[in-house]
Amino acid sequence: MKLPALLLLIVITWCHCDTQSDMDSYRRQVKEMFQHAYDNYLLHAFPHDELAPISCVGVDTWGSFSLTLLDALDTLVVMGNQSEFRRAYQLALQQHLSFNIDTNTSVFEANIRVVGGLLSAHLLSARGGIPVPPGWPCEGPLLSMAESLARRLLPAFDTPTGLPYGSVNLRYGVSPGETPLTCTSCCASYIVEFGVLSRLTGDTVFEDVALRAIHALWNRRSTIGLVGNHINVLTGEWKATDFTVGNFVDSYLEYLVKGGILLRRPELLEMFHDLYQQASRYSKLHDWFVSVNMNTGQISSPYYYALDAYWPGLLSMVGELPQAEKSFIKPYSIWRSLGVLPEMFNIADGKPVAKHEAYHLRPELAESTWYLFRATKNPFYLEVGKAMIHSIQNISRVNCGYATVKNSLTHVLADRMESYFLAETTKYLYLLFDPDNFLNQQDAITHKHVEHLHYDARMLRSGCTVGSTGYILTTEAHPIDTGIIHCCGMKNKPTQVNTCNKRPFSSRLQLSLT
Numbered sequence: 005m006k007l008p009a010l011l012l013l014i015v016i017t018w019c020h021c022d023t024q025s026d027m028d029s030y031r032r033q034v035k036e037m038f039q040h041a042y043d044n045y046l047l048h049a050f051p052h053d054e055l056a057p058i059s060c061v062g063v064d065t066w067g068s069f070s071l072t073l074l075d076a077l078d079t080l081v082v083m084g085n086q087s088e089f090r091r092a093y094q095l096a097l098q099q100h101l102s103f104n105i106d107t108n109t110s111v112f113e114a115n116i117r118v119v120g121g122l123l124s125a126h127l128l129s130a131r132g133g134i135p136v137p138p139g140w141p142c143e144g145p146l147l148s149m150a151e152s153l154a155r156r157l158l159p160a161f162d163t164p165t166g167l168p169y170g171s172v173n174l175r176y177g178v179s180p181g182e183t184p185l186t187c188t189s190c191c192a193s194y195i196v197e198f199g200v201l202s203r204l205t206g207d208t209v210f211e212d213v214a215l216r217a218i219h220a221l222w223n224r225r226s227t228i229g230l231v232g233n234h235i236n237v238l239t240g241e242w243k244a245t246d247f248t249v250g251n252f253v254d255s256y257l258e259y260l261v262k263g264g265i266l267l268r269r270p271e272l273l274e275m276f277h278d279l280y281q282q283a284s285r286y287s288k289l290h291d292w293f294v295s296v297n298m299n300t301g302q303i304s305s306p307y308y309y310a311l312d313a314y315w316p317g318l319l320s321m322v323g324e325l326p327q328a329e330k331s332f333i334k335p336y337s338i339w340r341s342l343g344v345l346p347e348m349f350n351i352a353d354g355k356p357v358a359k360h361e362a363y364h365l366r367p368e369l370a371e372s373t374w375y376l377f378r379a380t381k382n383p384f385y386l387e388v389g390k391a392m393i394h395s396i397q398n399i400s401r402v403n404c405g406y407a408t409v410k411n412s413l414t415h416v417l418a419d420r421m422e423s424y425f426l427a428e429t430t431k432y433l434y435l436l437f438d439p440d441n442f443l444n445q446q447d448a449i450t451h452k453h454v455e456h457l458h459y460d461a462r463m464l465r466s467g468c469t470v471g472s473t474g475y476i477l478t479t480e481a482h483p484i485d486t487g488i489i490h491c492c493g494m495k496n497k498p499t500q501v502n503t504c505n506k507r508p509f510s511s512r513l514q515l516s517l518t
């Protein structure tokens with residue numbers, strides 16, 4: 005070999021080693037970040053919902069159901085901590101098995117954080133080292149817990165429109181004085197968790213109510229094809245008429261895509277594509293997507309919301325990669341300048357909006373970073389992930405966990421650590437630096453899959469598999485195996501569904517866990 009060629013090879017190899025050790029080091033840092041928060045939650049806060057990381061005490065926030073533990077279960081499997089997963093699984097079983105608790109809870113949050121967390125942990129239990137009982141995945145203790153909680157949420161859906169109330173009392177149902185006003189994502193983001201529940205338990209009621217709510221919103225689009233962000237669930241009248249891809253609408257759009265892929269319902273993807281077309285027409289402003297009036301299409305505010313940052317990731321899933329990359333740079337530039345992403349940022353004057361300067365340890369920017377790295381393999385996104393890890397360690401780390409940033413300009417902290425920090429933020433950052441992770445092995449959640457749904461009817465006839473057709477991550481980042489949910493027979497035919505798996509699953513189950 006000639007000298008220059010040899011030198012080049014040495015340089016390439018050296019670079020590769022450096023990158024590899026970088027990957028290992030950042031992966032270890034994120035795992036330690038998760039562990040620091042999780043251990044302190046168990047030590048100081050469990051069985052309460054959340055850890056207050058500055059005062060080191062537990063607080064009940066969303067429903068007194070040990071929320072952080074249930075939301076974090078599957079992250080343990082994703083990070084390869086099987087022994088702790090087995091312990092946490094047992095702890096979860098010792099909690100409110102039936103959720104017969106006299107507490108008012110948000111139907112949306114209880115669904116995405118708890119029902120979703122339990123379903124994902126149930127489906128990942130074999131990978132997490134739990135001996136699966138006979139009948140799994142169609143039976144199992146965590147599945148029963150998820151079903152019990154979801155049944156207690158069902159009274160909220162009993163409205164003339166089919167749109168659910170925002171809150172419900174888990175023991176007594178909807179309170180007499182409950183407000184009928186709720187947000188768009190709060191009333192139409194159930195199809196993933198409820199669809200999985202129906203497919204696994206065989207009871208179609210869950211998928212049916214989730215679909216009914218989606219159609220109720222769809223039928224109330226404006227003449228220019230947009231939805232608002234708050235609605236009266238009794239009358240169906242819009243109460244806030246700003247359309248946005250983020251704040252208060254986000255997971256509605258997200259679940260049209262994810263529900264469509266997971267449940268093999270192309271009609272949901274078509275709804276998304278229609279809404280996306282209208283959003284691009286009216287709400288896109290130099291690659292930001294801003295709030296517009298749903299009736300006139302006029303821009304209503306020049307604000308960027310922290311919640312909007314999931315959007316580039318979703319766009320990459322539906323194959324809109326160039327737009328996704330352009331829209332990613334916008335929030336990342338805010339993060340670069342402030343070290344965090346504030347709840348609301350005024351694009352016009354380049355400053356956080358007064359009283360909305362906080363960064364709540366939200367995952368959305370990390371989420372899009374992971375999706376875009378998966379789609380492009382561009383090392384730029386690894387650099388973004390490193391910058392985010394550095395900021396979170398430097399700004400938010402305290403003795404008992406990670407604290408919300410009360411003010412993105414001064415970096416003063418607040419005594420709160422939302423459960424999604426363990427369910428989502430740390431998970432996405434970890435996945436970015438763990439190329440061999442089982443969630444990085446499949447391409448099922450890319451646009452290719454979506455195109456297949458549109459054009460390849462064979463997908464609609466495919467049978468049940470375990471661990472081989474990829475995963476969908478719910479809006480709370482709970483991974484759901486896209487093949488396993490087709491392993492159980494349905495008692496009734498769900499509304500408009502093409503049921504193709506009617507034989508008992510045992511004869512068709514192909515175990516491909518590694």
Ligand code: DMJ
Pocket residue numbers: 116254255311366367368424428479480
């Ligand atoms: C999470 O609970 C979910 O990601 C939800 O869809 C939006 N808000 C939080 C995180 O910011």
